[in-house]
Amino acid sequence: MANKLVTIARFADSAQADLAKQLLDDFGIKSVVTGRNAANIYPGLPAIADTQLQVLENQAQKAQKILESQKKQEL
Numbered sequence: 001m002a003n004k005l006v007t008i009a010r011f012a013d014s015a016q017a018d019l020a021k022q023l024l025d026d027f028g029i030k031s032v033v034t035g036r037n038a039a040n041i042y043p044g045l046p047a048i049a050d051t052q053l054q055v056l057e058n059q060a061q062k063a064q065k066i067l068e069s070q071k072k073q074e075l
Contacts, residue, residue, distance in 0.1 A: 005018060006052065006057045008063050009053040009067055031054060031063065032055075034051070
């Protein structure tokens with residue numbers, strides 16, 4: 001059975017999404033950023049510019065924990 005992509009985070013702009021993607025890459029988790037072009041055209045409008053970070057479903061829980069841990073460190 002093939003794994004599907006699931007959205008684990010949403011961002012207001014593609015730069016934030018790219019930073020999160022790089023963090024996951026550093027932990028060996030492959031991810032993709034979708035909605036990048038819409039976010040660049042319509043910055044600050046989340047209803048239109050929905051930049052999403054997606055990973056394979058079987059890595060979603062681990063990826064979310066990594067992002068949450070990074071967020072806590074930033075506080």
